[in-house]
Amino acid sequence: MKSNNQRVRAVYLLFILVFVIIAGRLIQVQGVSAAAYASRASRELYQTAPLAASRGAITDKDGVPFARSIASVNITVDQQLVLDPARAAEIVAPIISLPVSTVQSRLTGDRRFAYVAKDVTPAVWKSVKEAIAAENTKRSYGKYISGFYSEDAFHRDYPAGALGASFLGFVSASGHGGGGLEYALDPVLAGKDGSYTYAQNGGGQVIPTAHDVLTPASAGKEVRLTIDRDIQWVAQQSITAAVKKANALSGTVIVMEPATGKILAMATAPTFDPNNISKATPDLLATPAVSDPYEPGSTGKVMTMAAAIEEKVVTPTTLFTVPDKIKRGNRYFGDHDKHATWKLTTAGILAKSSNTGTIQIGEKMKPSTLHSYLTKFGIGTKTGLELAGESSGLLSPVDRWSGTTAPTVAFGQGYSLTTIQATSVFATLANDGVQVKPTLVSGYVDQAGHYSPKSVSKGVRIISSETAQKVRLMMESVLSDEGTAPGARIPGYRVAGKTGTANRIDASGQYHGYTASFIGFAPAENPKFVINVTIQDPHGVHFGSLLGGPVFKEVMSFALKSYHVPPSSQTVTLLPMNEKEMKALAAKKSQSETKTVSKA
Numbered sequence: 001m002k003s004n005n006q007r008v009r010a011v012y013l014l015f016i017l018v019f020v021i022i023a024g025r026l027i028q029v030q031g032v033s034a035a036a037y038a039s040r041a042s043r044e045l046y047q048t049a050p051l052a053a054s055r056g057a058i059t060d061k062d063g064v065p066f067a068r069s070i071a072s073v074n075i076t077v078d079q080q081l082v083l084d085p086a087r088a089a090e091i092v093a094p095i096i097s098l099p100v101s102t103v104q105s106r107l108t109g110d111r112r113f114a115y116v117a118k119d120v121t122p123a124v125w126k127s128v129k130e131a132i133a134a135e136n137t138k139r140s141y142g143k144y145i146s147g148f149y150s151e152d153a154f155h156r157d158y159p160a161g162a163l164g165a166s167f168l169g170f171v172s173a174s175g176h177g178g179g180g181l182e183y184a185l186d187p188v189l190a191g192k193d194g195s196y197t198y199a200q201n202g203g204g205q206v207i208p209t210a211h212d213v214l215t216p217a218s219a220g221k222e223v224r225l226t227i228d229r230d231i232q233w234v235a236q237q238s239i240t241a242a243v244k245k246a247n248a249l250s251g252t253v254i255v256m257e258p259a260t261g262k263i264l265a266m267a268t269a270p271t272f273d274p275n276n277i278s279k280a281t282p283d284l285l286a287t288p289a290v291s292d293p294y295e296p297g298s299t300g301k302v303m304t305m306a307a308a309i310e311e312k313v314v315t316p317t318t319l320f321t322v323p324d325k326i327k328r329g330n331r332y333f334g335d336h337d338k339h340a341t342w343k344l345t346t347a348g349i350l351a352k353s354s355n356t357g358t359i360q361i362g363e364k365m366k367p368s369t370l371h372s373y374l375t376k377f378g379i380g381t382k383t384g385l386e387l388a389g390e391s392s393g394l395l396s397p398v399d400r401w402s403g404t405t406a407p408t409v410a411f412g413q414g415y416s417l418t419t420i421q422a423t424s425v426f427a428t429l430a431n432d433g434v435q436v437k438p439t440l441v442s443g444y445v446d447q448a449g450h451y452s453p454k455s456v457s458k459g460v461r462i463i464s465s466e467t468a469q470k471v472r473l474m475m476e477s478v479l480s481d482e483g484t485a486p487g488a489r490i491p492g493y494r495v496a497g498k499t500g501t502a503n504r505i506d507a508s509g510q511y512h513g514y515t516a517s518f519i520g521f522a523p524a525e526n527p528k529f530v531i532n533v534t535i536q537d538p539h540g541v542h543f544g545s546l547l548g549g550p551v552f553k554e555v556m557s558f559a560l561k562s563y564h565v566p567p568s569s570q571t572v573t574l575l576p577m578n579e580k581e582m583k584a585l586a587a588k589k590s591q592s593e594t595k596t597v598s599k600a
Contacts, residue, residue, distance in 0.1 A: 053191030056220030060229040072155040073125040075116040079109040081147030119155040158274045166268035184388045191220035222445035226262035235267035243269040246538035254532045258427035261436035290390040293416035297502025298353045300412025307373035310467045313364035316347045322357040329403035348577030351477035355411040362410030371398040393417040423532040430527035433468035434459035488549040492567035494524035499544035513537040518548030
C-alpha cells in the first residue's frame with residue numbers, strides 16, 4: 001500500500017514538473033520572448049521585394065535617345081523549394097544561355113533568395129515558366145520543379161551604339177553610372193527604388209493580407225542634351241577616318257555654338273560600345289576631351305595676339321623683323337622650317353605661325369601680363385562641363401617662370417590645356433570677346449513629361465569686341481594662300497582658324513611625337529560654329545593643317561548646310577602680312593587721297 005502511494009505521488013510530481021515546464025515555456029514564448037518570436041514569424045511569413053526605378057533616358061537635342069532603360073526580368077529562386085536542382089538546371093540553362101553547372105550551383109543550397117539570371121527579356125522568363133510547367137505535367141508524383149520567381153528590372157540600352165560613347169559613359173553592374181554623363185548625372189538619372197512587402201506560405205505562394213505594403217519606385221529624370229545627332233555622326237566618322245589614316249593614338253572633334261556655349265558634337269576616336277563594355281580597355285572609357293591635357297602649340301598663339309592687341313602694344317599691322325631663330329636665356333628658339341629673315345606684320349606672324357615673331361610680340365608685355373590673359377581665357381581652370389574627371393590643365397604661377405618660360409608660353413608650349421578649354425578660347429574670340437560656359441545639357445524632363453530648360457550661363461567679357469574682331473580678321477589670313485591652312489577654306493564662306501603642331505609630352509613625361517590641331521569658326525564675320533580638331537601622336541605627317549584641316553572642313557561644311565547658314569555676303573580684304581604688302585597698301589592709299597584732292 002505504501003509502495004502504491006509513493007508511485008502515485010511520483011506520478012503527481014512528474015505531472016506537476018511537466019506542467020511547470022510547459023507553463024514556463026508558455027510564459028517565455030508569450031511573455032518574455034513574445035516580441036522576438038513575433039518578429040521571427042513576421043520575417044518568415046513576410047518578404048520584401050525591391051521595385052527597381054527606371055533610369056532616366058539621355059537624349060539628343062530633339063529628344064531621340066542615346067541611352068534608355070528597357071524593362072527586363074531578374075530570375076530568382078528559393079533554393080529550399082527546388083527539390084530537383086539537377087533536372088531544373090538541365091531545363092533552364094539552355095533558355096538563359098548559361099552552362100548547366102553554373103545554373104545548378106545557383107539552385108542548390110538553403111537560401112530563400114538567390115539570383116539565377118539578371119536582365120533577361122520577358123520572353124525568356126515566359127519560356128522558363130513554360131518549360132518548367134511542361135516538365136511538371138510529366139510528373140504525376142514525386143519531386144516537382146518549383147521555387148522560381150521573377151523580379152522586375154530595367155536594362156540599360158544604347159540604341160546608337162558607340163555614337164557619343166565618350167561623353168555618355170556607361171552603367172555598371174550595380175546599376176549606377178560608371179563614366180561620362182551616366183556617372184556625373186547619376187543622382188538625376190537614377191531615380192529612387194521602391195519596395196513591396198507581402199506574405200507568402202511555405203510553398204512560396206503569395207497570400208494577400210491587410211499588411212501588404214507597396215512603396216512605388218520613382219523614375220529618374222530624362223536628360224536632354226545639346227548634341228545634334230547628325231553633326232555628331234559626321235564628326236565621329238570623320239575623326240575615326242583621320243586617326244586611322246594618320247596611325248594616331250587618338251583624336252577628338254568638338255563642335256560648339258560660341259554664343260550659347262552649347263556643344264553640338266563631341267566625338268572621340270577610338271571609342272567603345274557602351275552596350276558591351278567588357279570589350280573596352282580602361283583608356284577607352286575615359287573622356288579625353290576633358291580629362292587629357294596637352295600643350296597646344298601654335299593654336300595658343302591667338303591668346304598672345306589678343307593680349308598684345310588688347311594692351312595696345314601692337315596693332316595687326318605692326319611690322320617685325322622675323323629671323324628663323326632667336327636666342328632667349330640659355331636656349332635658341334626657332335620656327336618649324338628654316339627661312340630667310342622676314343619682315344612680317346602681326347597678322348603675317350599669325351598667318352605664317354612664326355614662333356620667333358610671336359616671341360617678340362609676347363615680349364611687348366610683362367610676363368605677368370601675358371600670364372593674366374591666359375588665366376582670363378581659362379587656362380588652369382576647369383570649364384565646369386557636366387562631366388566627371390575634368391582636368392584644369394597646367395599653368396605655372398608667374399613667379400616660378402624662368403628666363404625661357406615667357407618665350408615658350410608665348411608660342412603655345414610650356415603650359416597645358418584640354419580640348420574643351422581650347423575650344424572655349426576660340427569660342428570667346430568668335431563671340432566678340434565674351435566667354436560663355438560650355439554645356440552638354442539643354443534641360444531635364446520629369447516623370448510627368450514636363451521639360452525644364454537648364455539655366456543659361458551668363459557670359460564674361462575677356463577682351464573687348466574690337467580686339468576680338470581684329471584677331472578674327474587676322475585668323476582669316478591663316479587660310480589665305482600665304483597662310484598655313486589654305487586647304488581648310490570652304491567655298492562661299494569666310495572662315496577663320498589657326499593650325500597647331502606642338503611637341504607632345506608622352507606618358508613618361510618626355511617630349512615625344514606631336515599634337516596636331518586645327519581650330520576655327522565660320523562664318524568669320526558672324527561665327528555660328530566653332531570646331532576644334534585635335535589629333536594626338538600621329539605617325540608620318542604630323543601637321544595640323546594637313547590632319548586637322550580636312551576634318552574641320554568636312555564637319556563645318558555639313559554643319560553650315562544642316563543649319564541653313566547663308567554664305568558670306570561680302571568678300572574680305574585681308575590685312576597686309578609683310579612689308580611689301582604694307583608698302584603697296586600705303587601707295588594705294590596715297591593714290592586714293594591724291595585722286596580725292598584732284599576732284600576737289
